[in-house]
Amino acid sequence: MSKPAASAKSSMPGTMSRLIKMLFSFFPVLLPLVMAGVILCGLINSIGAVFLQSALEVISTSWQTGDWAAAQPKILKIVLTLGAIYLVGNLSSLFWNRYMAVITQGSLEKLREKMFNRMQDLPIRYFDTNQRGDIMSHYTNDIDTLRQMISQSLPNLLQTVIVLTTVLCIMLYFSVWMCLVIITGIACMVALTKLLGSNSARFFIAQQRELGVVEGHIEEVMNGQKVVKAFCHEAAAEADFDERNEKLFEVSQKANMYANILMPVLMNLGNLIYVVVALAGGVFLALNVPNLSFSGLPLSIAVVVPFLNMTKQFCGQIGQVSQQINAVVMGLAGASRIFELLDQEPEVDEGYVTLVNARVNPDTWELEETDERTGMWAWKHPHKADGTVTYEPLRGDVRMVDVDFGYTPDHDVLHGVSVYAKPGQKVAFVGATGAGKTTITNLINRFYDIADGKIRYDGINVNKIKKADLRRSLGVVLQDVNLFTGTVMDNIRYGKLDATDEECIKAAKLAGADDFICRLPEGYNTMLTGNGSQLSQGQRQLISIARAAVADPPAMILDEATSSIDTRTEAIVQRGMDALMQGRTTFVIAHRLSTVRNSDVIICLDHGRVIERGNHDELIAKKGYYYQLYTGAFELE
Structure with a gap:
């Protein structure tokens, strides 16, 4: 200021x-x-x-x-x-x-x-x-x-x-x-x-x-x-x-x-x-x-x-x-x-745990670091006490324990929130606007730091993980899409700058974007300007999903990823998203309850507090908050 x-x-x-x-x-x-x-x-x-x-x-x-x-x-x-x-x-x-x-x-x-x-x-x-x-x-x-x-x-x-x-x-x-x-x-x-x-x-x-x-x-x-x-x-x-x-x-x-x-x-x-x-x-x-x-x-x-x-x-x-x-x-x-x-204070990063490509040593059967892209990821954890280095496999186990947070010191947004996501699980957050859904994902990737509590990623305190490596492990698809001046291919490649054209096209097909891209005047070489103003909101969102897919991240955060897509397109995208989420820990924020039915865990939030958790059938059987939302209206807004 x-x-x-x-x-x-x-x-x-x-x-x-x-x-x-x-x-x-x-x-x-x-x-x-x-x-x-x-x-x-x-x-x-x-x-x-x-x-x-x-x-x-x-x-x-x-x-x-x-x-x-x-x-x-x-x-x-x-x-x-x-x-x-x-x-x-x-x-x-x-x-x-x-x-x-x-x-x-x-x-x-x-x-x-x-x-x-x-x-x-x-x-x-x-x-x-x-x-x-x-x-x-x-x-x-x-x-x-x-x-x-x-x-x-x-x-x-x-x-x-x-x-x-x-x-x-x-x-x-x-x-x-x-x-x-x-x-x-x-x-x-x-x-x-x-x-x-x-x-x-x-x-x-x-x-x-x-x-x-x-x-x-x-x-x-x-x-x-x-x-x-x-x-x-x-x-x-x-x-x-x-x-x-x-x-x-x-x-x-x-x-x-x-x-x-x-x-x-x-x-x-x-x-x-x-x-x-x-x-x-x-x-x-x-x-x-x-x-x-x-x-x-x-x-x-x-x-x-x-x-x-x-x-x-x-x-x-x-x-x-x-x-x-x-x-x-x-x-x-x-x-x-x-x-x-x-002179503004830069983002503080005291982390020392990094994300590396790993492989199993055939002689010792232990993880070791490699320069090759093996599809296997590990946390490289140096221990200051004895100078040793250990490698912890990236599983996608995320745990938030009694987390308090406020964007300003005098107003807490989250109160004692605990979230447990096991490796490969699809965790969905539901709740009215302002309940704290997006705030939780902002804390997981450390856009903000918590006031109290703990957040652990594969058993490691996220404060110990370098922010760049933490965020590299989390693919993000946001509700507000930002496309940059450049070709469609350039915007997809933004998720992984060294991606080949074939990898970008494969990611677009996975997201269900290939069909409409091929119908553009110059296909993947079509220039986008003004935040992709020549595209529909749904098309822009599909490119955003393809951008996350080409990064091939170990874990995903989907913040209203299909909110701007019509029902027919949503079905196409959902199939691609299911393939993208396969084997990955995924956090989903959605207002349309139809998009979270197949989640492993559904967490209901109200005014920054967790009030219910369970899968769809369990929460329907409880006939509580989620039941009222699901049976009363499919739209939270």
């Missing part, structure tokens, strides 16, 4: 420091070279006044002596020297602008990779508690503000600081008295920048946060557009959007108001300082005030004129600082949100 604006503001120096360190780690050689180019350009842009003073000094001397012939080679030398210096400056500018683009785009590429990789390591809870649109905003708005800051604002700010420092030193070198006049005016400019800039920064940070909220809402409404139209909810959706959009407008207009005020105020104040310096120079010359300087030059028109040019340049650079500050603040606000994503 986004931090409050005040917190983000207070962490800005830390964010800037972290960002610069990251840029140096990405480009340890190129970045210093680019910075050197920026500094060189800043120095060259600052020294024009020195040559102007020299030229005026030569002209003044020639005017007094009348020896213009001696002045010509000196002026030519000054012009040629200045031209050579500016040529170097142009080449330096070309260099750093060219390679700053490389640094910017390269850094953003690496940042996007880090963000996406971190996102893959985050627990399901993060995605359940954050809007998808807000998460996407990290990759779009936050990255874009960071791009502008890295490519333009930071180099310009560095160059501006170099120019300001150099010009100030030159002014002190020529005249301390006139420099003090400028410093007094600059103090006023800094005070105004601090006053207006701090308010601007605060609202720019809020703008980034509200932009994420608006994009999250847009993404949510777009995904639910069919529901919006089906329930004539367009007006209410517009009202909800207007409310969020209004908040974004309020903070954005305040941010830009302060930002737009700052620039003209500083420019006018700079013009006023220029006039004051000109008047002070005239007064000092009229009164013949002794010059206090490090150069030893007397106060003359040859000093005052370059000084006025430097004053104009100095005040203009202060205006540039104010202009860049807003972009830097927005960039840091985006960087802060990006770092918040990168």
